[in-house]
Amino acid sequence: MSDGTDPDKILARQARLVSIVIAATMVGWMAAQWIGGRLGLPDRYVFLVDLFALAGFLWALFVTWQIWRKRRDN
Template sequence: MPQNDQRDEHTARQARLVALVIAAVMVLWMVAQWLGGAMGWPARYVFLFDMLALAGFVWCLFVTWQIWRRRSGE
């Protein structure tokens, strides 16, 4: 039983981390888009922020998929 409690706690921690990363990436991406427009940054810099945000979301998708597989295997 303690092993299941540890696994559930680990899963809960991962899920909280994913939620925080999604929120942070979205807010930072919106701020970068706003700053890019307000300061007249070249499109390549704004595109860089798009790619970084996409990488963050792909990481979240991968971790969420791992959580889902672990939970559905029980």
């Protein structure tokens, strides 16, 4: 199974994607908060950025839970 269909490799690829999404979401959220403070953006835009960050973290949590379930079943 050297064509990338090995279940462990697939799970490892998903875990790497989750880690990238978590890191990018955190950095993006912090940058948006800083930029929003510097520009004096209204609170509704800051709240919108918070919702996007929350969506990224919830997606990462869901995919991590799926990875955990798949590893537990194997």
